[in-house]
Amino acid sequence: MYPHSLIDLSELNANQVQDILSLADDIKKDPKRYFGACEGKILATLFYEPSTRTQMSFQTAMLRLGGETIGFDNPMNSSVSKGESLADTIRIVSGYADILAMRHPFEGAAKAASLYAKCPIINAGDGGHLHPTQTLTDLVTIFGEKHTVSGLTIGMCGDLKNGRTVHSLVKSLCKNNNKFVFISTPELGLPQYILNLLEASGCKCEFVTSLEEAIPELDVLYMTRIQKERFASEKLYEEQKNVYVLDAKKMLRAKADLIVLHPLPRVDEITYEVDEDPRALYFKQAACGVYARMALIMKMLEGEQGKDKLEGISGERCKNPNCITSIEKYLPPSYKKDANASVETMLCEYCEH
Numbered sequence: 001m002y003p004h005s006l007i008d009l010s011e012l013n014a015n016q017v018q019d020i021l022s023l024a025d026d027i028k029k030d031p032k033r034y035f036g037a038c039e040g041k042i043l044a045t046l047f048y049e050p051s052t053r054t055q056m057s058f059q060t061a062m063l064r065l066g067g068e069t070i071g072f073d074n075p076m077n078s079s080v081s082k083g084e085s086l087a088d089t090i091r092i093v094s095g096y097a098d099i100l101a102m103r104h105p106f107e108g109a110a111k112a113a114s115l116y117a118k119c120p121i122i123n124a125g126d127g128g129h130l131h132p133t134q135t136l137t138d139l140v141t142i143f144g145e146k147h148t149v150s151g152l153t154i155g156m157c158g159d160l161k162n163g164r165t166v167h168s169l170v171k172s173l174c175k176n177n178n179k180f181v182f183i184s185t186p187e188l189g190l191p192q193y194i195l196n197l198l199e200a201s202g203c204k205c206e207f208v209t210s211l212e213e214a215i216p217e218l219d220v221l222y223m224t225r226i227q228k229e230r231f232a233s234e235k236l237y238e239e240q241k242n243v244y245v246l247d248a249k250k251m252l253r254a255k256a257d258l259i260v261l262h263p264l265p266r267v268d269e270i271t272y273e274v275d276e277d278p279r280a281l282y283f284k285q286a287a288c289g290v291y292a293r294m295a296l297i298m299k300m301l302e303g304e305q306g307k308d309k310l311e312g313i314s315g316e317r318c319k320n321p322n323c324i325t326s327i328e329k330y331l332p333p334s335y336k337k338d339a340n341a342s343v344e345t346m347l348c349e350y351c352e353h
């Protein structure tokens with residue numbers, strides 16, 4: 001059974017993920033065949049944070065399935081500007097639409113929204129936490145090129161701390177016996193709960209600081225933007241930006257069948273000369289996002305219409321200032337055990353801190 005909402009791709013089992021990838025692959029071969037699959041259905045896109053690809057690819061996906069879309073891309077043009085809570089907005093919009101896609105700057109916002117939604121909700125990015133539909137996009141792209149998503153050496157470079165696409169992709173690929181090479185400064189390394197997960201998965205992992213030295217052994221290089229909007233100050237951001245820049249010179253050291261991915265937008269971390277290299281797949285990857293989201297919307301609208309709930313135990317309010325519970329005060333605190341931690345650790349059920 002599919003979960004009612006898609007907050008974290010880890011909630012799907014391997015067969016369900018494979019089903020979505022296969023359907024996306026089929027759609028990619030003949031998208032017109034799927035026109036009408038969601039006729040009469042409405043997707044609402046609620047974007048509390050800027051987006052180009054994610055929002056437009058969701059809208060394109062629904063239109064290509066024969067459905068329709070409503071929504072906002074600036075919450076200040078909605079009743080949010082009058083002080084409406086997330087819970088109330090979600091209650092209302094989920095009464096208008098058949099499925100929601102929501103992006104929000106606070107971690108755990110999608111989980112919070114799912115508690116009040118009358119229809120399925122898809123997490124289109126919740127702060128620096130997760131971005132499951134980008135992961136589906138990444139998997140469709142990797143699968144399309146490599147014909148597998150296992151046994152690969154995958155380099156992830158840049159802002160591994162705040163990059164939600166990295167967290168979601170690691171959560172997914174660590175189930176498939178891949179080797180990871182994490183390339184970052186010490187300040188921008190992975191969050192602890194992801195490190196715990198990696199350790200429990202038994203995947204081989206290397207943690208390095210040099211992209212140049214790491215690149216020769218990689219099958220996949222996943223470049224990321226330094227997430228300026230998640231830094232406490234401009235000064236801290238300035239110290240981290242442009243540490244890692246992929247250029248034609250570094251590409252000379254890479255395997256002939258390396259694939260370079262990036263969720264985009266790029267700032268300066270990949271020079272424009274790399275775009276001409278046939279191994280640079282990030283624009284193709286962005287196009288795959290439509291097929292991945294078409295497949296996901298179809299599957300979720302076929303699924304059981306259950307109800308989302310909290311499963312943890314209650315406790316004090318989460319101390320992460322970026323957790324959705326820090327601004328939406330009516331949300332009940334809830335904690336679950338980190339199954340991967342070696343010492344007993346409780347994680348906030350919304351943001352996983």
Ligand code: NCD
Nearest residue numbers: 053054125165225263264265
């Ligand atoms: C990413 C995001 O929003 O997390 N973009 C996207 O959805 N394709 C990556 C980023 O903003 O750096």
